[in-house]
Amino acid sequence: MDVLRQLQGFFKERRHYLLFSILCLAIATALGLVYPTLLRRLIDNVIVPRHFEGVPMLALTALGVVILKSFMQFLHGFFGGRLGNFLAYRLRNACYEKLQFLSFRYYDTAKTGDLMSRLTGDLEAIRNFIGFGFAQLLNVLLMLFFGAAVMLSINWQLTLITLITMPLLTFVALKFESKIHPTFQDMRQALSSLTTAVQENITGVRTVKSFARESYEVDKFTIRNEYYKKNQLNAADLWGRYFPVMELLASISIVLLMGMGGYLVIRQSLTLGELVAFFSLIWYIIGPMWSIGFHINNYTQSKASGERVLELLNQPVDVKDEEDVVELDPAKVQGHITFDHVTFAYGNKMPAVVDIHIDAPPGSVIGLLGGTGSGKSTIIQLLMRAYNVNEGSIRLDGTDIRQIRIKDLRAQISSVFQETFLFSSSIRNNISYGMSNVSMEEIIRVSKLAKAHDFISELPDGYDTVVGERGMGLSGGQKQRIAIARALLKNPKILVLDDATSAVDMETEHEIQAGFKEVMKGRTTFIIAHRISSLRHADEILVLEEGRVVQRGTHEELTATPGAYQDVYHIQYADHIAQIASAAEKVNP
Template sequence: MNVLRQLQSFFWDKRKFLYLSIFALAIATALGLVTPILLSRLIDDAIVPKQFDKVPMLAISVILVVIAKALMQFVSGTLGGRLGNHLAYRLRNACYEKLQYLSFRYYDTAKTGDLMSRLTGDLEAIRNFIGFGLAQMMNTGLMVLFGSIMMFSINWQLTLCTMVSVPFLIVVALRFEGKIHPAFREMRLALSSLTTAVQENVTGVRTVKSFAREPHEVEKFSIRNERYKTNQIFTSTLWSHFFPLMEFLASISVVLLLTVGGTFVINGTLSLGELVAFFSLIWYIIGPMWNIGFLINNYTQSEASGERVLELLNHPIDVKDREDAKELKSEDVQGHITFDHVTFAYGNAVPAVKDINFDAPSGSVIGFLGGTGSGKSTIIQLLMHAYNVNEGNIKLDGIDIRDITVYSLRNQIASVFQETFLFSSSIQNNISYGLKNVSMDEIIRAAELAKAHEFIMEMPDGYNTIVGERGMGLSGGQKQRIAIARALLKNPKILILDDATSAVDMETEHEIQSGFQEVMKGRTTFIIAHRISSLRHADEILVLDEGKVVQRGKHEYLISVPGPYQDVYQIQYADHISRIPGEAEKQVRS
């Protein structure tokens, strides 16, 4: 029950629904006890003495009791449903909100399919138990209590005799719960793995088909499906072992009742009507005992699901606001960025960046060049406070970014990443994402600067064209230009271009770069690029290798000295240099 106590805050304000649901169910249970008594009176007072004039009244009484019982069960189910839906609504919102604020470090290893499973299947299991199972579990105790009292009031010797197997039934049920809980947890994990496989395959279907890896994906899915099937079979095996035993123990009570009770009737110590009533009441004991396995099953599933949901909700947020964090106002931000001896490592790995130092005055352009894994993107992520630095500090206008609220910091930054993500919405909504009260003229202006307006207008619905999931239906260059327009429309003080023009041709890149010259004015801009052409106008270029700055300076200086920058320049401009007489010798001499 520890899991339920931790989830209590999500439904405790609506506990009246729980109480009323249990109360209505208790009344229904109590009304159910009236029927055996009426049945006993029908036999002993009407049928046996042949006073049939009493039959209609007793029959009407039974009908009224049944109707009242059904009404109470309806009220209980309705209130339980409202409680369960309220819990699921709040829990789903809490999980989604937590996902928004979890740090980048969490998403470095998180699996989308697993998260989807937690927000759907696991939440549904919790909703079912809190909404219905919890009241049913409490009502089980009431049924046993009420039924036992009624049976003892009729004949205490017969009651004790029929309850001989109950302690054994309880022991078996508890052993079942101890084995079924780990099984359900493993089954949930297997289902998450299965969901992840489907999600990854659907998302990467183009890659799968382009590499003709359909058989491999089928095999991978089959392995995970086999794991899920194995867990399902193991769980079913547990059921098949325990439930027949539980049913056998419960049936012993019925056998004892009929044997001993029949003897009492023959001896005249028990009336026939009382025996029939006893037979009806025994199901108030046996029924819950039979049902206890299903209740344990329901509870165990919800507990396993609750553990997974709480694991998400209780996951620490690595990057969060300090208590005295400052809220930035756009009009006060200049955009002066300083990296002071910054070192950072992902987990316990080798540092991704080591002792990084640079100063980017407001309005300056800083370029980064380096191979894969050199630390370019890490520097940008640290600037956005996606991670906390291990050593050193990063300052914005002289203030450590750890002393600035994360929201207000990132609100001053607009980014265009190499891997462009577009939402399943209209192009207009994708460009204006996160902004309110943006005019259509402003959207068009941003699209024109990003050289996206022309191809957008060629589409059937123009800016109202709906793009597919993750921007499907658009080319890589088109998606990238829409992302650039989205960044420009934000009008940030700090602009980050992480290989922003890698998916466009050289001619389009030149046009976009021309547009950037205008939008970069008054903004501090950081450019990550593999093309020298994207960096040549930067105020300072940092060349990175294995997380360290190995060269720095302006384009004109860097191409004049031997080093990685000159090597890249000569590779990219080899044809151009060879066509200019004396240029190659000039480069070599310099």
């Protein structure tokens, strides 16, 4: 029940709904005990002595009980439904908010399908149990207590004999719960794995088809589906082994009641009406014992689901605001970035960057060049404080970014990543993402700077054209230009271009870079690029290898110095250099 206690905080404001739901169900259960009593009086006081004038009164009493019981059950459903929906609403919001603020370190290993499963199937299991299942589980105890109390008041000897198998039945039910809980945990994990497989396949369907790997994906899904089926069969096997035992024990109680009850009626130690009432009351005991497996099943599923949801909610946030955090005044931000001997490693891996020192005055342009895994993107992630540095510090205008409110820091940084993400919305909304009161003139202005206005204008609905999921329907270059426009509209003090023109042709790249020259004025800009043409105008270029700076300087300085930069330059401009040499040879044979 520790899981339920932790979840209590999410419905504390509506816990009176739970109390009302339980109270109404308890009243409905107590009213159900009136039926055996009425049946007993009908037989002993009306039918046997043939006093039929009492039938109307008993009938009216039964009708009144039915109406009142139905009303109580309605209120139980009403309050239970309100409680369950309120809890699900609060939990769903809490989980989604948690996902927004979890650190990048968490998403490095998290699986989308698993997270989707927690926010849908797991939340639904919790909603059903807290809204209805918890009250129903308590109602089992109420039915046992009320039923046993009335039976004892009629004949305590027959009650004890009839209920002699109940302790064993309870033991079997609890044993079943201890076995079924791990099975349901495995089942939820298997379902998450299944959901992840589907999500990844749908997201990467173009890759699947381009490699003709449909059969491989089917086989991969079949393996996970087989594992899920295996867990379902394990649960069914447990039900198949335990429920017949519970039914046998319950049936023994009926046999004992028939034998002993009939004997007492013959000896006139028990009236016929009392025996009939006993048969009705015994189902108040057996019924809950038979259904206790169902309620335990619901409880077990909700417990497993609650553990998974709480695991998400209790995830530590590695990167968060400190207590003495500084709030930035946007008007005073200059954009002076300093990396002071920064070292960082992802978890227990080898350092991704080592002893990085960068001094980027306001308005300067810093270029980063290096192969895959050299640490270029890590430097940018650290600047945005996606991770905290292990050693050294990063400062904005002289203030350590760990002392700046994260929201304020990131509001001053605008990024264009190599892998462009667009939302399933209009182009207008994608460009103005997260910004209100943006005029159409501003959107068109930044679109022209990003060389996106012309192709947007040619689309059927222009800026109101809805792009598909992840920007499907647009070319890579078109998506990248929309992302550039989105970054420019933010009007940041710090601009990050992470291979921002990798998906466009050389001509378009030169056009976009010409537009960048205007928007870079007064902004500190970091450019990650594989093309030297994107870096040649940078104030300082850093060449990285295995997380270390191996060369630094301007384009002219680096091309004149033997090293990695010069090697890349010769590779990228080999044809161009050969053409110049050939032309010179013709002029001066």
